[in-house]
Amino acid sequence: MKTLTFVACVAAVVASAILPAFDVIVAGGGPAGIGAGYAAAARGAKTLVLEKSGRLGGMGVSALVSPFSFCTVSPIAKDIAKRIGFEHSVDFHLADVRAYDLLREAGADVMLHADVLGPVMEGSRVTGVRVQCAEGERTFRAKVVIDATGNGVVAAAAGVPYEEGRSGDGLVQPMSIMFTVGGFDPARRFRCYSEEDARSKRCLVDGRKWEDIVQDEIKAGRLPPEVGVIRLYPGREKGLNVVNATQVNGLFGSRSADLTKAEIAARKQAAQIVDVLRRHLPGYENACIAEMPAVVGVRETRRFEGVDRLTTEDVLSGRTREDAIARRCSFVIDIHNPAGAGQADGHDKAVTGGARRVKPYDIPYGALVPKKVDGLLFCGRCLSASHEALASCRVMGNAMATGVGAGAAAAQAVKEGIDVRAVDARKLNLFK
Numbered sequence: 206m207k208t209l210t211f212v213a214c215v216a217a218v219v220a221s222a223i224l225p226a227f228d229v230i231v232a233g234g235g236p237a238g239i240g241a242g243y244a245a246a247a248r249g250a251k252t253l254v255l256e257k258s259g260r261l262g263g264m265g266v267s268a269l270v271s272p273f274s275f276c277t278v279s280p281i282a283k284d285i286a287k288r289i290g291f292e293h294s295v296d297f298h299l300a301d302v303r304a305y306d307l308l309r310e311a312g313a314d315v316m317l318h319a320d321v322l323g324p325v326m327e328g329s330r331v332t333g334v335r336v337q338c339a340e341g342e343r344t345f346r347a348k349v350v351i352d353a354t355g356n357g358v359v360a361a362a363a364g365v366p367y368e369e370g371r372s373g374d375g376l377v378q379p380m381s382i383m384f385t386v387g388g389f390d391p392a393r394r395f396r397c398y399s400e401e402d403a404r405s406k407r408c409l410v411d412g413r414k415w416e417d418i419v420q421d422e423i424k425a426g427r428l429p430p431e432v433g434v435i436r437l438y439p440g441r442e443k444g445l446n447v448v449n450a451t452q453v454n455g456l457f458g459s460r461s462a463d464l465t466k467a468e469i470a471a472r473k474q475a476a477q478i479v480d481v482l483r484r485h486l487p488g489y490e491n492a493c494i495a496e497m498p499a500v501v502g503v504r505e506t507r508r509f510e511g512v513d514r515l516t517t518e519d520v521l522s523g524r525t526r527e528d529a530i531a532r533r534c535s536f537v538i539d540i541h542n543p544a545g546a547g548q549a550d551g552h553d554k555a556v557t558g559g560a561r562r563v564k565p566y567d568i569p570y571g572a573l574v575p576k577k578v579d580g581l582l583f584c585g586r587c588l589s590a591s592h593e594a595l596a597s598c599r600v601m602g603n604a605m606a607t608g609v610g611a612g613a614a615a616a617q618a619v620k621e622g623i624d625v626r627a628v629d630a631r632k633l634n635l636f637k
């Protein structure tokens with residue numbers, strides 16, 4: 206009798222842990238995940254978006270990455286961005302709430318504080334995900350899983366081969382804490398958008414170049430050499446600047462021990478940077494940190510092997526694709542120096558119109574489809590691309606566009622009862 210009761214209890218626990226199946230599960234609720242969840246649900250798929258933090262929006266919201274770069278043709282992503290407050294700069298106070306409402310309106314379920322641990326596999330097919338929820342571990346089944354976690358948590362655990370870092374030394378782009386400063390005179394708000402700005406006449410402080418002032422602070426040991434350039438963007442509010450300056454090299458955003466070091470080192474740099482602003486910028490004598498992000502900003506981790514790949518040559522030559530899911534992508538190859546300060550070699554040339562500026566190129570659907578694993582797509586900053594190509598296509602608007610492509614393809618696969626790799630991307634109607 207006791208044994209029977211025990212068996213019944215175990216069966217009840219197992220039944221409650223394995224929940225009804227979804228058509229599409231999206232792991233991660235950043236720009237790519239929002240795009241994927243919206244597109245899948247709006248096209249009739251029973252969709253669940255799982256986000257490990259308490260907020261949708263990814264780097265834009267949780268890491269205070271303010272400038273929203275939309276450098277592609279994707280009418281659906283453009284509309285999403287506008288409706289949630291990601292246009293031009295991110296409204297990081299309320300964009301997550303709007304994104305939640307938008308996803309719900311489209312028919313998607315959304316679960317926050319749901320940390321996707323890995324896939325459920327049947328042979329080489331992903332059939333669901335294991336999730337650490339607040340109440341314990343649960344399993345969710347789906348016909349298609351879209352990995353929009355940025356780091357490719359599902360794809361990595363499913364065994365899809367990946368690369369990390371640039372060729373040669375294997376280093377990835379640095380992690381950074383972006384933060385906001387307030388407490389300065391809004392009439393004298395200082396702007397410096399780039400390394401090039403910092404060494405130009407546009408950013409003179411008492412007749413001196415901003416870059417020279419920062420270099421003097423480094424020589425005096427009051428700033429670490431990796432900081433190199435202190436960029437100040439105008440925030441959405443008149444009295445705020447967004448600061449993009451901290452930089453931690455040689456660490457990987459796919460490893461907790463490295464993330465820990467990056468969080469602490471970059472936050473210490475933020476305090477040093479505010480001290481420099483106070484001492485040098487007129488009107489900033491009482492400047493202070495207004496907002497610190499919830500997490501350190503991660504630019505680049507795993508790049509997975511897809512059936513197709515966005516190559517450096519593709520972005521430099523402006524290659525077009527029949528199976529495009531994002532067209533005319535045009536953001537420069539923006540490589541923050543993995544081994545030193547400021548931008549990596551070639552970046553300035555890109556900004557000034559030299560060799561590293563891309564020619565408008567397409568992102569192929571095949572860059573979202575893993576080579577060997579079925580039932581799975583990836584999108585956003587973990588798609589199949591070279592280090593240089595990712596440095597162009599990773600920006601938020603374009604990441605969102607790849608999410609829209611993944612969500613639309615997943616819904617199509619469900620409708621037709623085929624695997625995602627058999628979807629004809631030309632028929633997805635993404636550009637009307």
Ligand SMILES: Cc1cc2nc3c(=O)[nH]c(=O)nc-3n(C[C@H](O)[C@H](O)[C@H](O)COP(=O)(O)OP(=O)(O)OC[C@H]3O[C@@H](n4cnc5c(N)ncnc54)[C@H](O)[C@@H]3O)c2cc1C
Pocket residue numbers: 232233234235236237238255256257258260261262263264265268270271272273274275319320321322353354355356358380381382383501502503504584585586587599600601602604
């Ligand atoms: C410092 C910095 C500056 C940048 N500057 C710009 C800029 O000027 N303009 C621009 O457009 N872009 C910029 N970017 C790039 C841009 O922010 C990212 O490339 C973009 O956000 C990628 O979108 P994503 O959805 O692929 O990933 P992310 O934004 O990283 O979102 C991934 C989401 O998945 C969630 N997640 C992760 N793991 C799990 C899990 N196991 N389970 C559930 N959820 C999970 C995360 O919490 C997050 O919400 C910058 C990035 C950084 C770090």
